[in-house]
Amino acid sequence: MKQLYKILFTSALVLFMGLSSMGATNQVFKHDLDVKTAKARNYAADKVRLNGAKAAASSRAESSTADPAGEEKVYVTNWMQLFGTAIVDNTGLAHRVRFSTDGKVYFHDFFAIGNDNWIEGTIDENGLITIPTHQVVAQVEIIEDFFFDMTLELSTFKMDEDYMYSDVDMEAESFTLQLKDDGCIVSTDLNLPWEERKYPVAVLRDKVQALCGAINMVPCTEKPVTPPAGIEPVEYSYSYYLQDVFAKAAVVKAVIDGDDVYFSGLCTSLPDIWVKGTYNDDHSKLVFKSGQYMDFGQYHHYFTAAHRNPDASADDPTIPNWIKDDELELNVAPDGKSFSFGYDRRFAVTISDDVAMTMNSIKLTPYPVAEYAAPVKPLITTNGSELLWIEADFLPFVQPNVDVNGNYLDVENLSWRMYYDDELFTFQPSEYQSLVNTEDEMPYCFDDRWDFLVYTDVMEQCVCIYRTEYKTIGVESIYRDDDKCYVSDRAYFYGPSSSVNEVETTGELLGSEYYDLSGRKISKPAPGLYIRIDRYADGTVKTQKTRVM
Numbered sequence: 083m084k085q086l087y088k089i090l091f092t093s094a095l096v097l098f099m100g101l102s103s104m105g106a107t108n109q110v111f112k113h114d115l116d117v118k119t120a121k122a123r124n125y126a127a128d129k130v131r132l133n134g135a136k137a138a139a140s141s142r143a144e145s146s147t148a149d150p151a152g153e154e155k156v157y158v159t160n161w162m163q164l165f166g167t168a169i170v171d172n173t174g175l176a177h178r179v180r181f182s183t184d185g186k187v188y189f190h191d192f193f194a195i196g197n198d199n200w201i202e203g204t205i206d207e208n209g210l211i212t213i214p215t216h217q218v219v220a221q222v223e224i225i226e227d228f229f230f231d232m233t234l235e236l237s238t239f240k241m242d243e244d245y246m247y248s249d250v251d252m253e254a255e256s257f258t259l260q261l262k263d264d265g266c267i268v269s270t271d272l273n274l275p276w277e278e279r280k281y282p283v284a285v286l287r288d289k290v291q292a293l294c295g296a297i298n299m300v301p302c303t304e305k306p307v308t309p310p311a312g313i314e315p316v317e318y319s320y321s322y323y324l325q326d327v328f329a330k331a332a333v334v335k336a337v338i339d340g341d342d343v344y345f346s347g348l349c350t351s352l353p354d355i356w357v358k359g360t361y362n363d364d365h366s367k368l369v370f371k372s373g374q375y376m377d378f379g380q381y382h383h384y385f386t387a388a389h390r391n392p393d394a395s396a397d398d399p400t401i402p403n404w405i406k407d408d409e410l411e412l413n414v415a416p417d418g419k420s421f422s423f424g425y426d427r428r429f430a431v432t433i434s435d436d437v438a439m440t441m442n443s444i445k446l447t448p449y450p451v452a453e454y455a456a457p458v459k460p461l462i463t464t465n466g467s468e469l470l471w472i473e474a475d476f477l478p479f480v481q482p483n484v485d486v487n488g489n490y491l492d493v494e495n496l497s498w499r500m501y502y503d504d505e506l507f508t509f510q511p512s513e514y515q516s517l518v519n520t521e522d523e524m525p526y527c528f529d530d531r532w533d534f535l536v537y538t539d540v541m542e543q544c545v546c547i548y549r550t551e552y553k554t555i556g557v558e559s560i561y562r563d564d565d566k567c568y569v570s571d572r573a574y575f576y577g578p579s580s581s582v583n584e585v586e587t588t589g590e591l592l593g594s595e596y597y598d599l600s601g602r603k604i605s606k607p608a609p610g611l612y613i614r615i616d617r618y619a620d621g622t623v624k625t626q627k628t629r630v631m
Contacts, residue, residue: 158175390405456570557572
């Protein structure tokens, strides 16, 4: 299962030193990652002792437990953590802990850095967990075929005016956590002032790579939604917008149990997770209640409905971009087989009650589709009349795998053609050297690492342009279904010799949205530079930089 990582953009999520876990101050502190520098600030580092401790840690690598036996419990963890060079409060983390019958306790990926490793501790009759230091938490390849140990050590914070650093005690032998009667696991020094607390750090080559403190781990008792057994899933075509701009589609599964419908794959980052919807009384709506647990990766995930906050502003990052709703309603088609989403309502995922991801969904239709329509036309992604420069001129475009009715198109049957001034262009091996034969139709996202490139984050196709004299370059999508061929409208790039500098559309403009250059939606743009997204009735979406005067 892919992991959905928490996005920490607003100050409501990023709580620096001095807030809830650290004490009262509104200063922002940066953290020195260099252990040697920190030691020097603390009356001279003993480099020989430091390297000796590292050698000792390395010698213990072989004793690290790969996959320990024991009863496993999953925890929701809140703690103070290092993000880049800033100390933040990180909430909603997922941790696996195993309790063996011989008094041992094992923590998986203790620092939540994405490594498949365990560290070991012992637990006494009072629930005190003692965790030895110098354990290897990861092995990192810094030089090819040469790995360095990242080890668990103990540290305290030191301050120098507004500068904070870790004073790592490489001679410390252990630290302790407390298993409470309610099953929670917490730091044993939470009652102390923050500057007196000791906290575990991960050290690699004299640098602190990760840290955690003010640990509070609560057992997770929730289970993901599961459809009833014995019902054969059916497939649906699911279309959505990627980054609110690029139309995409996938095939998802559905289990229908009376008035309940279960879907997996509606969140593309959690493709195997199910959510449950229930028909209303007249079956005109399919309603998904917010708060459904969606399992965990590095964090615990929950489904919620959400819509954009019209009051969100780049000038005030404390105002959330999204407002959560109690439920998400899907409109049921008259035939009862297809579902459509309201434009302003999103399928969203939350972490620790914060919206971390949203899906701008379009339609759910039974798959395979009885009859396809023309593909949505490609989206030229240049800025104005300038081609993309990658040591040569490239034309970039995104080819949606969706037809104009919102149905999934199998990319194995999707291709594209290019035109200069509306004349079909043939790619020649003499010019495009990876080709064996002449080609006037290219496969979806063809990539030869030279004349044809693909940016896989949005599946953006780039093709090298060798001509200089033209007015337009046109690109169209072709979808072949058995003996049928469907062709999209043609998207145009207008070159320097043309008086037109933007893509045309015959559709009615439905509306425009403005975003600042960091991606925040702006309801009332002040003078400045923005990204404007125009949406048209024919499905065209145009994105361009624009200046508001």
